[in-house]
Amino acid sequence: MLRGGTVVDPSQDLNRVCDVSIRDGSVSAVGDGLPAEGRRVVDVSGRYVFPGLVDLHAHICWGFTDIGLVPDDVCPSTGVTAIVDAGSSSWPSQDAFRRHVAEPSRTRVFGFSNISSVGIPTAGTPELASLRFVDVDRSVASVAGDRDLMTGIKVRQGRHLVGDNGIEPTRLAVEAAGQLGVPVMVHVGNTPCPLKGIMDLLRPGDIITHAYHGHPHGILDDHRAIWQDVLEGRSRGILMDVGHGAGSFSFDVAKSAFEQGFFPDAISTDLYTVNVNGPVFDLPTTMSKMLNLGMPLEDIVRSTTAIPAAAIGRTELGTLRPGAAADVAVFDLEEGDFEFSDSHGERRRWPRRLTCELTLLDGEIIFDRRRADRPIFDRQPGKTTVNQGNNAP
Ligand SMILES: [Zn+2]
Structure with a gap:
């Protein structure tokens, strides 16, 4: 009680x-x-x-990617009870994700399957530089067989990640997700085209992550107003997710957007090995930034509970309903x-x-x-990441 x-x-x-x-x-x-x-x-x-927090975008494929954290090391001390890996794994590595990450974790674990079979072995790997790495049929079959674990398709649409392939990777991701009836999460920032070109491909319930990045082709026009196309895409039901990360959240962009009432639908960390000791630290630190930038507390809680839970089709989470x-x-x-x-x-x-x-x-x-100095449950063996809590330096 x-x-x-x-x-x-x-x-x-x-x-x-x-x-x-x-x-x-x-x-x-x-x-x-x-x-x-x-x-x-x-x-x-x-x-x-x-309600226990749901982090919609993080990287937890520890041991077989360079960026993965151990979920039970970083979640309990930050109020996160469910965490979603955003495309670190794909169909060839999905069984490893289940057996090595999801099953041993106390924290509830879900995943988006990368449309590239390469997944995300390192942050800078250009996993979509060749479309030979995309097999829509294998992706669909693999996710369809693991719907308890896999909740969507991920695509990183950065120019340095897709080479000369334009926005074809997003189109293929939407094709796979459409067959499965699951959302696509699109990583934006330094995209080959303005956000409109990508949002035009997306359906209600699809997710733009890194929405407040400070790179070219963002949500703001030359006068720092939100692009009309972005407002229209959002009114169609496309979700805007923070996905803070090491390179994808700008105070200036967020401040301008928040002043126009453009708050995120979902607040996530994009937590991985390179940003867990700053600037991201954890989800409470990310939530604190939104609070200090002017987002109301109740909206912050909705964006870290009910909305991300619904986004992955798990409305039984993110709620304290009897x-x-x-x-x-x-x-x-x-x-x-x-x-x-x-x-x-x-x-x-x-x-x-x-x-x-x-x-x-x-x-x-x-x-x-x-x-907090005493472990409450036994940790899984393996790489240990020391979580500093949300004490920003
Ligand atoms: Zn990420």
Whole structure:
């Protein structure tokens, strides 16, 4: 029983002080003055209670890609209970993703299959420089056989990644995803054409990731207004995702966009080995940046719970509705003087920061900041990444 926190659950239009009652791993009730009935009671007054967070874009294929992190090393201490690998693996490596990453993880793991069979072995690998690396039929068959794990198709549409192939990779990704009835996630930034050319290929529910990058062909026109084509694409149901990453989030772009009310649909990290020790650190740090840039807290929670859960077709996650798995993230909203960096080396000092205090998965406490020096469950062996929490340098 989590007693007396401010429960923010946009899936239920809930944003008020109340209790969350848990039984047998599931949420049993949300309301005022709920009876303890023999449950362990944790006083969370003065704290925020969110559904467990869903990180829609990260890289967790550790051991067989250079960029992969170990999910259970980086998720519990940051309130993330479900994490989506964005195209590190593809059909040849999908069984490795399942057996080596997803099955041993306590954290809930999902994946987007890269339309290139190469996947993403290193951040700079041009996996779409040749279309010989694309086999739509194999991709479709592979994802169709693993729908419990694979939730979409990923394509990196950067100019240095696709060579002379233009936007053909995105067209092939949409073809595969269309056969499967799953979304496509398109990596943008330094694309071979303006965003409109890519968005014209996309369908409702498809995802533009790295939406606030500071490279050519972004969301802003020469007068720093949002392109009309981008607004129209979004009104058709294309989702705009942050995908912060080491090179894909600009404070200046986000500030201009937010001033025009253009907030992200999904807030994700694009967390991988090169940015986990800065500038990204983790999802709470990314959320704190959105908060300080002017995005309302309730929208931030929606963009890290209900929306990413729906984007991968898992609406049973990202919610504290009675009957849902008791995945819960308890946060403190700290006030002070904190420094943040974007992907372009810009620094800002801001007064607010979200810090994870407690994480529950299936009703079990898997992280408690007050006893963070002691592991709560055994970690899987292998490469260990030291997570610094969200303490920006
Ligand atoms: Zn990525």
